[in-house]
Amino acid sequence: MATTIKDIARIAGxxxxxxxxxxxxxxxxxxxxxxxxxxxxxxIAKDLNYRKNRSAIELVTxxxxxLGIILPASPTNFAQEIIAGIQKVASLHDIDVIIAYAGEDxxxxxxxxxxxxxxxxxxxxxxxxxxxxATNAQFLRASDIPYIxxxxxxxxxxxxxxxxxxxxxxxxxxxxxIMHGHREIAFVGADIPSCVGQLRLDGYRQALKDHQIAxxxxxxxxxxxxxxxxxxxxxxLEKLPHLTAVVAGSDLVAAGVINRARQLHHxxxxxxxxxxxxxxxxxxxxxxxxxxxxxxxxxMGVKGTEQLIRQAxxxxxxxxxxxxxxxxxxxxNKQNE
Amino acid sequence: MATTIKDIARIAGxxxxxxxxxxxxxxxxxxxxxxxxxxxxxxIAKDLNYRKNRSAIELVTxxxxxLGIILPASPTNFAQEIIAGIQKVASLHDIDVIIAYAGEDxxxxxxxxxxxxxxxxxxxxxxxxxxxxATNAQFLRASDIPYIxxxxxxxxxxxxxxxxxxxxxxxxxxxxxIMHGHREIAFVGADIPSCVGQLRLDGYRQALKDHQIAxxxxxxxxxxxxxxxxxxxxxxLEKLPHLTAVVAGSDLVAAGVINRARQLHHxxxxxxxxxxxxxxxxxxxxxxxxxxxxxxxxxMGVKGTEQLIRQAxxxxxxxxxxxxxxxxxxxxNKQNE
DNA sequence: TTGTAAGCGTTATCAG
DNA sequence: CTGATAACGCTTACAA
Numbered sequence: 043m044a045t046t047i048k049d050i051a052r053i054a055g056x057x058x059x060x061x062x063x064x065x066x067x068x069x070x071x072x073x074x075x076x077x078x079x080x081x082x083x084x085x086i087a088k089d090l091n092y093r094k095n096r097s098a099i100e101l102v103t104x105x106x107x108x109l110g111i112i113l114p115a116s117p118t119n120f121a122q123e124i125i126a127g128i129q130k131v132a133s134l135h136d137i138d139v140i141i142a143y144a145g146e147d148x149x150x151x152x153x154x155x156x157x158x159x160x161x162x163x164x165x166x167x168x169x170x171x172x173x174x175x176a177t178n179a180q181f182l183r184a185s186d187i188p189y190i191x192x193x194x195x196x197x198x199x200x201x202x203x204x205x206x207x208x209x210x211x212x213x214x215x216x217x218x219x220i221m222h223g224h225r226e227i228a229f230v231g232a233d234i235p236s237c238v239g240q241l242r243l244d245g246y247r248q249a250l251k252d253h254q255i256a257x258x259x260x261x262x263x264x265x266x267x268x269x270x271x272x273x274x275x276x277x278x279l280e281k282l283p284h285l286t287a288v289v290a291g292s293d294l295v296a297a298g299v300i301n302r303a304r305q306l307h308h309x310x311x312x313x314x315x316x317x318x319x320x321x322x323x324x325x326x327x328x329x330x331x332x333x334x335x336x337x338x339x340x341x342m343g344v345k346g347t348e349q350l351i352r353q354a355x356x357x358x359x360x361x362x363x364x365x366x367x368x369x370x371x372x373x374x375n376k377q378n379e
Numbered sequence: 380m381a382t383t384i385k386d387i388a389r390i391a392g393x394x395x396x397x398x399x400x401x402x403x404x405x406x407x408x409x410x411x412x413x414x415x416x417x418x419x420x421x422x423i424a425k426d427l428n429y430r431k432n433r434s435a436i437e438l439v440t441x442x443x444x445x446l447g448i449i450l451p452a453s454p455t456n457f458a459q460e461i462i463a464g465i466q467k468v469a470s471l472h473d474i475d476v477i478i479a480y481a482g483e484d485x486x487x488x489x490x491x492x493x494x495x496x497x498x499x500x501x502x503x504x505x506x507x508x509x510x511x512x513a514t515n516a517q518f519l520r521a522s523d524i525p526y527i528x529x530x531x532x533x534x535x536x537x538x539x540x541x542x543x544x545x546x547x548x549x550x551x552x553x554x555x556x557i558m559h560g561h562r563e564i565a566f567v568g569a570d571i572p573s574c575v576g577q578l579r580l581d582g583y584r585q586a587l588k589d590h591q592i593a594x595x596x597x598x599x600x601x602x603x604x605x606x607x608x609x610x611x612x613x614x615x616l617e618k619l620p621h622l623t624a625v626v627a628g629s630d631l632v633a634a635g636v637i638n639r640a641r642q643l644h645h646x647x648x649x650x651x652x653x654x655x656x657x658x659x660x661x662x663x664x665x666x667x668x669x670x671x672x673x674x675x676x677x678x679m680g681v682k683g684t685e686q687l688i689r690q691a692x693x694x695x696x697x698x699x700x701x702x703x704x705x706x707x708x709x710x711x712n713k714q715n716e
Numbered sequence: 717t718t719g720t721a722a723g724c725g726t727t728a729t730c731a732g
Numbered sequence: 733c734t735g736a737t738a739a740c741g742c743t744t745a746c747a748a
Binding site for chain 3: 733734735736737738739740741742743744745746747748
């Protein structure tokens with residue numbers, strides 16, 4: 043049987059209210075108590091190994107110091123960075139974090155995760171790297187808990203998000219290669235049906251168009267942002283002799299392309315230039331080091347958490363992207379073509 | 380104002396207990412209700428957008444379907460794998476997961492995380508990759524919540540754990556290199572003061588001893604399991620001309636050693652052989668692919684979670700390790716020495 | 717098959 | 733400055 047406030051009150055010879063006030067340490071109230079009483083209560087609490095009962099507190103106060111995070115079942119390698127940002131801000135405000143995992147594609151698992159989080163009186167919900175089905179989005183709206191999506195821009199205006207501008211990412215990645223003299227550029231490993239994939243592809247196409255480069259459907263090889271997708275993509279790229287550069291959907295995809303290219307005796311970057319997307323720690327670890335469009339993941343976590351904690355009205359915004367230079371892109375002499 | 384069971388009861392014209400019984404879906408009880416009543420209640424609940432109040436439920440039932448996880452502030456790259464294992468088992472049992480972050484070295488932050496978790500009526504606590512201070516360990520024992528440490532073996536017998544045998548890891552890594560003809564072997568990047576680091580070093584020394592190889596203190600370069608430690612270590616290894624092989628404390632350290640070695644124009648593995656520890660996905664991604672002593676992280680998560688859920692008495696155990704072969708170790712001709 | 721009532725541990729309101 | 737007392741939303745004997 044766990045120790046309660048009543049136990050302490052009985053032993054100390056005071057009322058439960060007194061104990062509650064002292065233990066919950068409200069500045070305005072406990073300041074009035076005799077230091078003697080205060081230390082006595084604290085001592086007994088320690089002796090009896092007293093622990094607050096959060097359920098009781100949350101029930102009566104109807105508030106909590108908890109933030110809910112919903113993650114895709116297989117968190118991407120940058121989820122870590124976003125969570126670090128969340129964690130940083132949360133701990134600054136003495137706020138705890140609950141995590142629930144949602145299957146990306148299973149509507150049922152999504153709902154499960156939403157319920158898990160929304161049934162606990164959380165102060166806000168952060169949805170990382172997922173897109174909800176219409177039904178589930180409706181459920182979320184109806185919960186009257188503040189929420190914000192991170193890293194995936196949402197089309198509906200009442201689903202606020204903090205993310206990179208994926209069109210810009212696609213555009214800049216492609217443009218970077220064009221600026222280095224490439225005109226035969228593949229776009230591989232992205233999950234095209236997804237919002238993110240679609241926008242990046244749009245950016246890729248626009249960059250081509252702006253430089254009078256014809257779009258070729260066989261230069262687009264879809265995937266799921268995975269290392270294996272890079273491997274697969276490279277197998278197909280082999281058959282495209284004019285190709286000189288690749289936009290990879292993620293750093294992982296880029297790593298797959300690079301490694302498979304090496305196995306096929308193509309030299310990176312002299313035979314084939316590659317630019318990644320994400321700018322994760324992986325860029326420095328693989329060889330050659332990867333040039334990548336870097337996203338501000340940590341900042342997404344920070345900004346999202348601050349908004350939720352501040353309780354102000356939540357607004358969508360984009361975080362900056364920048365080009366992180368590695369050694370995977372070579373300048374191409376235009377005469378070569 | 381959120382909908383409660385009473386609201387539903389009032390509208391349906393039944394008592395709150397009826398609603399409670401139907402909504403909580405106890406097989407034994409709700410089976411007795413008229414199907415009509417049941418569907419009516421469910422319909423109203425849906426219409427009114429009813430959500431259970433977990434605080435109230437946990438307060439009255441004094442149990443919960445939640446598992447607490449405590450993570451080091453900067454989770455290692457394999458934490459993901461362990462969590463995946465935890466998540467897998469937990470979701471199978473309809474159990475939620477709460478995560479709190481503890482600063483590895485700060486006793487205060489550790490305590491903070493312990494409080495966070497133990498104040499919520501969790502069913503059990505999983506401690507990932509951390510070692511508690513004596514005071515904090517005592518706090519944990521006193522909480523009367525079942526707990527288990529994952530991935531770090533604990534010296535005290537009343538702190539159950541599931542981990543790899545770190546002595547064996549150190550021994551096998553070293554032995555693998557010896558079996559490939561190496562006798563001048565460095566041991567780098569490990570956090571020597573830690574339990575894990577100490578045990579692996581012991582294994583390393585024992586392997587040397589078993590093959591009549593003298594231990595050399597200048598062959599041991601401590602670190603913190605990080606990529607940067609590998610870089611640093613390689614800078615120092617440069618000055619040791621007889622060296623032919625390296626045991627890296629982690630895959631990340633190995634990646635650092637390899638990349639720095641390349642910059643210094645040493646060829647891997649012909650000039651220098653390297654074996655990593657952990658066997659993470661990174662092994663396949665870096666070049667050359669890394670030979671590594673692989674740990675069973677996923678299994679640690681699975682086994683730990685099952686133990687906690689089963690509520691049986693928790694016992695320590697070791698998960699298996701195996702050698703994952705890459706291309707970073709070369710066989711050395713013994714005559715060369 | 718359903719209803720009544722007590723109580724989980726805490727805080728908040730209001731007296732004293 | 734301190735103490736009753738009532739709530740918070742739910743479950744669960746016990747009654748009917």
